[in-house]
Each structure stands twice: as C-alpha cells, then as structure tokens.
Amino acid sequence: MLDLLDISKPFADLDAPVDLETERAITRWLHAEVRLLDAERYQEWLTRCIDPDIRYWMPDMETRRRDDPRGMFAYGEAAYFDDSWKELEIRVKRYNEPSAWADNPQTRHLHQISNIEVNATEDPTLFAVHSVFTNVRNRNEADQDIVHGRREDVLRAGPGGYRLLRRRVFIVQNVLLSKNLNTFF
Amino acid sequence: MCDTGCAGNAGRPNMAPVYPKAGRYPDYARLVDRNRAQVDRRVFVDEGVYQAELQQIFARSWLFLAHESQIPNPGDFIRTSMGEDDVIVVRQRDRTVRAFLNSCPHRGNRVCMVDAGSKARGFICNYHGWSFGIDGGLRGTDGKVYEKDETFEKAQIGLTPVAQVDSYKGLIFGTFDPNAPSLLEFFGPFTFYLDIMLDNDEGGTEFIGGAIKSEIDCNWKFPAENFVGDILHAFWTHQSGAQAILGGGVDLGKRYDELAFQASVYGHGIETNLDKVGNTRTLGYPELVDYVFDLSERARDRLGDLRSRAIGAISSCTIFPNFSFLPGQNTFRVWHPRGPGKIELVVWTLVNKNAPDHIKELYRKGVMMTFSPGGVFEMDDGENWEYSTRVNQGFVTRQQPLHYALGLQSADLDRDLPGHIHKGSLNDANQRLFYTRWAEFMEHDNWTDLQNGETAPPQKTASAAE
Numbered sequence: 311m312l313d314l315l316d317i318s319k320p321f322a323d324l325d326a327p328v329d330l331e332t333e334r335a336i337t338r339w340l341h342a343e344v345r346l347l348d349a350e351r352y353q354e355w356l357t358r359c360i361d362p363d364i365r366y367w368m369p370d371m372e373t374r375r376r377d378d379p380r381g382m383f384a385y386g387e388a389a390y391f392d393d394s395w396k397e398l399e400i401r402v403k404r405y406n407e408p409s410a411w412a413d414n415p416q417t418r419h420l421h422q423i424s425n426i427e428v429n430a431t432e433d434p435t436l437f438a439v440h441s442v443f444t445n446v447r448n449r450n451e452a453d454q455d456i457v458h459g460r461r462e463d464v465l466r467a468g469p470g471g472y473r474l475l476r477r478r479v480f481i482v483q484n485v486l487l488s489k490n491l492n493t494f495f
Numbered sequence: 496m497c498d499t500g501c502a503g504n505a506g507r508p509n510m511a512p513v514y515p516k517a518g519r520y521p522d523y524a525r526l527v528d529r530n531r532a533q534v535d536r537r538v539f540v541d542e543g544v545y546q547a548e549l550q551q552i553f554a555r556s557w558l559f560l561a562h563e564s565q566i567p568n569p570g571d572f573i574r575t576s577m578g579e580d581d582v583i584v585v586r587q588r589d590r591t592v593r594a595f596l597n598s599c600p601h602r603g604n605r606v607c608m609v610d611a612g613s614k615a616r617g618f619i620c621n622y623h624g625w626s627f628g629i630d631g632g633l634r635g636t637d638g639k640v641y642e643k644d645e646t647f648e649k650a651q652i653g654l655t656p657v658a659q660v661d662s663y664k665g666l667i668f669g670t671f672d673p674n675a676p677s678l679l680e681f682f683g684p685f686t687f688y689l690d691i692m693l694d695n696d697e698g699g700t701e702f703i704g705g706a707i708k709s710e711i712d713c714n715w716k717f718p719a720e721n722f723v724g725d726i727l728h729a730f731w732t733h734q735s736g737a738q739a740i741l742g743g744g745v746d747l748g749k750r751y752d753e754l755a756f757q758a759s760v761y762g763h764g765i766e767t768n769l770d771k772v773g774n775t776r777t778l779g780y781p782e783l784v785d786y787v788f789d790l791s792e793r794a795r796d797r798l799g800d801l802r803s804r805a806i807g808a809i810s811s812c813t814i815f816p817n818f819s820f821l822p823g824q825n826t827f828r829v830w831h832p833r834g835p836g837k838i839e840l841v842v843w844t845l846v847n848k849n850a851p852d853h854i855k856e857l858y859r860k861g862v863m864m865t866f867s868p869g870g871v872f873e874m875d876d877g878e879n880w881e882y883s884t885r886v887n888q889g890f891v892t893r894q895q896p897l898h899y900a901l902g903l904q905s906a907d908l909d910r911d912l913p914g915h916i917h918k919g920s921l922n923d924a925n926q927r928l929f930y931t932r933w934a935e936f937m938e939h940d941n942w943t944d945l946q947n948g949e950t951a952p953p954q955k956t957a958s959a960a961e
Contacts (some may be wrong), residue, residue, distance in 0.1 A: 317816070322536055323764045341799060359754065369515040369705070370705050370707050370708070371707065372610045372611065372706075373608065373610045374609050374610065374611070374703065375609050375612060378499060378609070378612055378613075380613075383705075384704060386704070386706065386856075386859075387703065387704035387705030387859075388703065388704065388705030388706055388707075388842075388843070388844070388859070388863070389859075389868075390706050390707065390863070390867060390868065390869050391863070391869060392859075392860060397860070397864055400739050400740055400864060400871060401739070401864075401869070401871060403738065403739035404735045404736055404738070404739035404874070407734065407735035407738050408735075409731075409734040409735045409874065410735035410874075411732065411735070411737075411875045411878065411879075412874050412875045412877070412878055436778075453525040453881075462866065476948065484610070484708065485708040485709065485710060485839060486707070486708065486709040486710065486868055487709075487877065488709065488710070488868065489709065489710070489712070489877030489881060490709075490868045490869065490874045490875075490877050490878075491629045491869035491874075492869075493876055495694050
C-alpha cells in the first residue's frame with residue numbers, strides 16, 4: 311500500500327503542486343462537498359463524495375510534553391472517528407431518523423474551507439489535499455459550537471469525478487468544547 | 496505572621512497538608528424528599544448546594560483516578576480531577592500508586608501541564624523552577640536561592656498528597672479524607688456487581704489508550720443518575736441510534752419480567768436485564784456478540800449463572816458519586832463537576848487483557864460509534880441533560896418538584912442478592928437511592944452515620960445467588 315493511503319501516516323512534504331485547472335476543479339469539489347454537509351444531505355454526501363474504500367479518521371488530541379514520543383495523538387487509540395464506509399453509513403442512518411433529537415429541531419450548519427493545497431502524487435489518479443476548516447453549529451436559540459481544524463485528504467479521480475479515499479482530521483481542541491459532534495468534517 | 500515574637504522576623508510556615516473537615520447541611524439534605532419520591536430542583540443549579548457538594552461529597556468520597564494499565568511503570572503518570580481539584584496520579588518506584596494535588600506550594604501554579612506521560616523523574620513548576628520528585632517531595636528550587644536561606648525547611652515542603660489511594664481489580668481510586676473507610680468498605684457488597692466487568696475472565700482488564708474528553712453544560716448528577724438506573728430513556732432518547740445500528744428499537748429481552756432488576760448499595764447502583772448480549776449487540780459488530788456469548792459461558796464458573804448473564808446485558812452502572820460504566824459496551828467514564836451547570840466528561844474503553852487484538856479493536860471502534868460525542872447514542876444525551884439543568888434558572892420553574900416515583904412498590908425482598916434489590920430495570924429505585932445517598936452526605940459530618948444510613952446494604956449474603 312502507498313504510504314499515502316495509510317491512515318496512520320502523515321503526508322510527506324507537499325512539494326508537487328498541481329496545475330491550476332486541477333487545483334480549481336478540486337477546490338470546487340471541496341466547496342460542493344461541504345455545501346452538502348451544511349444542507350444535511352448526508353446520504354447524498356456518502357454516495358456522491360465518498361469512495362467505498364474510505365478511511366476517515368479524527369483522533370482525540372492530548373496535551374503532551376514536546377519530548378514525549380507519543381505526541382498529541384496516536385493511531386489505534388481513542389478517536390472521534392475511525393470509520394470505513396460501514397461506520398459512516400450507520401452515522402448517516404441515525405441522521406435520517408425522525409427521532410434523532412439532537413438534530414430535531416434542525417441544527418444550522420456552516421463549514422468554511424480554506425488554505426487549500428492540492429498536490430500530485432506518484433499515482434496519477436490520487437491527489438494529496440490539505441485544507442483547514444471552521445465548523446459552526448448553532449441550534450435552538452443560542453446554543454453555538456465552533457470547531458476549527460485541518461484535514462489531510464486523498465482524493466481519487468475516477469469516471470464519476472473525484473471521491474474521498476482517505477481523510478485525517480485534526481481539531482485544535484483537547485477537551486472538546488461541545489456536547490456532541492452532530493456533523494462531519 | 497507574628498506569632499513567634501515578632502522582632503521584625505516572620506514565623507515559619509506550617510506546610511502540612513490540609514484536609515478539609517466536613518460540615519452538616521440538613522437544609523440541603525431535605526431537598527431530597529424520600530417520603531414523596533421527589534427531588535427539589537435547586538440541587539441542580541444552586542451555587543451554595545454546589546459548594547457543599549465539593550466539601551461533603553467530592554472531598555470525602557473515594558473517586559476514580561485511573562486504571563492500573565494507564566501507568567504501568569515507575570514515573571508513569573496521568574493528570575485528572577477529583578471534583579474540581581487538579582490531581583497527578585503517578586506510579587512510584589516501589590510500584591505503588593500515589594496521587595498529589597497539581598499545585599506548587601510556593602505560588603500555586605500547576606506543576607504538571609500535560610494529560611499524561613511516561614517514566615517521569617519528577618515535576619517542575621514553570622514559575623520559579625521548584626522541582627518535585629514522583630513521591631511529591633520538594634527536590635530543589637531554581638538557582639538554589641531558597642536553599643541558601645538558612646530558615647528554609649525544604650523537607651517540610653511537598654505536593655499535597657491525596658490522603659488515601661487504593662485500587663480494586665485494576666481501577667485506582669483516591670480520597671481526600673484521611674478518615675474515610677477503606678475502598679472496600681466504601682463499595683460494600685457492591686463489589687459483587689463490579690466483578691461482572693472487572694473479573695469475568697483470567698488476566699484482568701486494561702484501558703485502551705487515549706481518552707475522549709468533552710464538555711456538557713449540565714449538572715453532574717443528571718448523567719450520574721442516568722447511568723445508575725435509567726434504562727427507560729433508552730427507548731425514547733436513543734430510538735434513532737438503535738434504528739441506525741440494530742435496525743429496530745431497544746429490546747429488553749424475552750425474560751424481562753423474570754430476570755431484570757436494580758441493585759443499590761451506598762448509592763452505587765446497577766440496573767440489568769440479564770439478557771446476555773443486549774448491550775454488546777448495540778456496538779454493531781457481530782464478532783463481539785459471539786465473543787461475549789463465549790465469555791459468558793466461560794464465566795459461569797467464576798461468577799455464577801446470574802452474573803455471567805450480565806456481562807453483555809442491557810445494563811448500566813454508577814459508582815457514587817460520578818464514575819459510571821456500561822457492561823457489554825465497555826465504556827467507562829467520569830462526570831467531573833465544573834460548577835453547578837457544567838461537566839467535563841472523560842471516556843475510556845475497558846477490555847479484558849486476554850481478549851484477542853481484533854476484539855479489542857472492535858470494542859475501541861464500537862464505543863467510538865456509540866458512546867463518544869459523535870456516537871449514535873451519546874449524540875442525543877447531552878441536550879437532554881443541558882436543558883434539564885438550564886431550565887431551572889427560571890425562578891418559578893425551580894420551585895417545582897421533580898418526579899422520581901416509578902416502582903414505589905417494587906422492592907424485592909425475596910431475591911438473595913447484595914444490596915437493595917428492586918424488581919424490573921424500568922424503575923426509579925436506584926435513582927431514589929442515589930439521591931438518598933446524596934442527602935446522607937449533606938446531612939452527616941462523620942463516616943459512622945454515613946455508613947449506617949438508609950442506603951447501607953441490608954444484611955444478607957450473596958451465596959444463594961449462585
């Protein structure tokens with residue numbers, strides 16, 4: 311397996327920026343993806359954006375000394391997400407139940423994506439994409455949760471367009487300053 | 496400062512640890528009305544009540560600190576809370592575990608800024624470089640300026656130790672009260688039920704690495720009472736999660752009427768349906784259900800028939816005051832109070848050490864999928880507890896009593912099990928006893944009264960349960 315597809319491994323140096331046309335296309339794809347999430351069109355997100363071989367990981371972040379070899383996170387330990395297609399599908403099923411009370415009444419979502427960097431890889435069908443996000447959720451009268459983080463994505467180009475094959479999500483919070491995570495990143 | 500003659504010289508500080516004395520708060524104790532099975536909402540929002548809880552409950556009870564497996568080697572440590580007090584739990588060179596307030600006796604700053612670490616030689620305060628050994632003793636100060644002062648009594652100074660630390664089958668607890676009874680006495684015969692999770696196979700248990708921490712704007716007692724005996728909420732609150740994972744609603748099993756019960760000792764409580772795998776099934780991985788079926792068979796000799804049926808059953812448990820777990824789903828958690836209206840929730844996953852690696856991995860993912868902030872069950876709990884708390888800011892609202900009266904006639908005097916037994920898990924019995932225990936802590940300033948009140952276990956043995 312390419313290192314690129316190993317969910318436990320970070321990207322190597324991102325030093326192969328793609329041509330403007332590819333960068334534009336992938337940027338548009340990222341914007342369209344979060345528009346689906348903002349609209350809670352989760353099933354459509356799953357079928358249109360997510361590759362069947364998806365690995366989707368968001369570890370818990372710890373505060374550790376700089377000289378601690380474990381670092382802020384470790385693959386195989388506690389995580390918010392460590393999903394294949396099957397796990398993502400279960401989460402989406404819950405959203406689609408009328409009794410998903412944390413989403414009924416509806417949450418107002420916003421994902422802002424920026425700092426997009428698109429890089430070519432040794433496989434011409436795969437692209438290494440770095441981006442950062444601000445996610446705002448607001449519900450009821452004044453319940454607001456804001457999560458900031460960065461993402462390391464691998465997109466696969468296929469006949470139907472791009473699909474998300476791997477996503478590593480790193481938020482900046484140690485204690486999650488929210489009661490739940492009723493969204494995807 | 497002038498009690499030694501006051502010729503321009505100050506007396507020397509007394510740096511001995513100070514362990515707060517308990518008081519008596521009968522007015523607060525009366526907020527729990529046992530005769531009417533109702534609770535006054537001020538227990539969830541009143542700042543005076545909250546400060547009394549820190550003094551009466553969190554400064555006296557045995558509180559969960561860590562699992563032995565998190566700090567296997569000398570110098571391994573984790574940072575946690577006891578109530579709102581920041582605490583370091585560290586393995587000593589003689590392999591015992593000690594715990595200390597994470598506060599420098601010089602100016603009070605934290606001496607440990609990280610969540611955990613391994614093989615530490617000590618802790619150094621960032622402010623003036625006072626350094627402490629893993630035994631809590633002061634080793635030195637930056638530049639030895641203090642050491643050069645001839646009145647400086649270095650040997651008298653150290654991190655304040657947690658008064659007692661002890662462990663039960665892998666779980667380490669501590670209390671700030673030097674006069675508290677032993678951990679085993681604090682549990683009483685409730686260990687009978689703890690062993691369902693902690694001693695169901697050879698080799699003991701361990702926590703999977705890492706912890707998920709989150710904040711919920713609720714009073715700490717709402718989640719604690721939820722786990723002590725509220726399976727009722729699962730049907731309504733968690734209907735969506737059950738549909739997503741199981742394709743159907745929560746099922747209490749065919750023999751509910753015959754098997755299900757609640758048990759309570761000193762406010763600790765468990766509710767279970769003895770349906771073998773109902774909780775495990777909700778993790779969504781059939782391999783785990785097979786594993787627990789096999790485990791349940793094997794555990795029959797160890798735990799007896801009744802408890803072997805509880806390993807994966809639909810069930811939940813709280814150790815008074817704020818440590819909870821779900822058998823079968825293997826999520827262990829502490830609801831740390833952060834004021835009357837806020838908690839920090841810390842969640843771990845427990846597995847048997849001898850479980851195959853792929854089983855441990857499925858528990859890790861299963862807990863993540865269900866009982867973590869993005870999990871399909873926990874997702875819907877937080878908002879309930881937040882609004883149960885927040886609405887009581889309303890002056891008139893908080894004058895209205897809350898109803899805890901399900902199962903008033905359900906005491907089971909025939910079943911020979913440890914503790915107060917009530918028939919059926921759909922019952923408020925354990926929650927009433929949880930709040931009765933809370934009231935006992937408010938009422939009493941001594942452990943003799945605390946251990947001999949209404950929540951104390953009725954005298955009987957567990958032998959007939961086998």
